[in-house]
Amino acid sequence: MKFPKNLNLLLSGIIVIIAGLVYGGHPTYIMPEVLNFKVEALELKNMLRAVMGIYLGIGTYWLLGAFKPKLWSGATLSNVLFMGGISLGRIVSTLFDGVSTMFTPALILELLFFVWGLYNLNKYSD
Known part of the structure; x- marks a missing residue:
């Protein structure tokens, strides 16, 4: 199955925007519901x-x-760095803190997007 060159950016952009809204949209309500901790401090x-x-x-x-084709290369590189960095942080947390059943699927997706982005950079960059 061949994936369009831009699908990596499209999917990861949508997912990260949704994650951002979850983290900061209404943290005093969402965090206790989703992650089971209170957000009280300013x-x-x-x-x-x-x-x-x-x-x-x-x-x-x-x-x-x-x-926008002019932005594709920079956006894909930033995607690879973001996904690689966040994956590394989750791997360090797994090694030092233990396995998170809630965030292990996120780690798998982040690693997937990291590898997919590297593949796209290698295949489509000039």
Whole structure:
């Protein structure tokens, strides 16, 4: 099965934007429901909303890269770095903290997007 060159950016952009909204959209409500911890400190709310901003920004860049050929290469490289970096962080956490049943599927997807992005860079870059 052949996947379109831009599908990696399109899917990961949508997923990361949704994740950002989950992290920062309404952290005092969402975090206790989804991740089972309370968000009461102003600094934690600020940090989660900053993460949301990063995710919304990078996800938007990936979506733009999926539709604008001039941005494709940079967007794909940033996708590879993001997915590789977040995967590395989850692997370190798994080694030091234990296996997270909630985030292991995320790790698998992030590794998939990392490898897929590397493949696309190798295949489609000039």
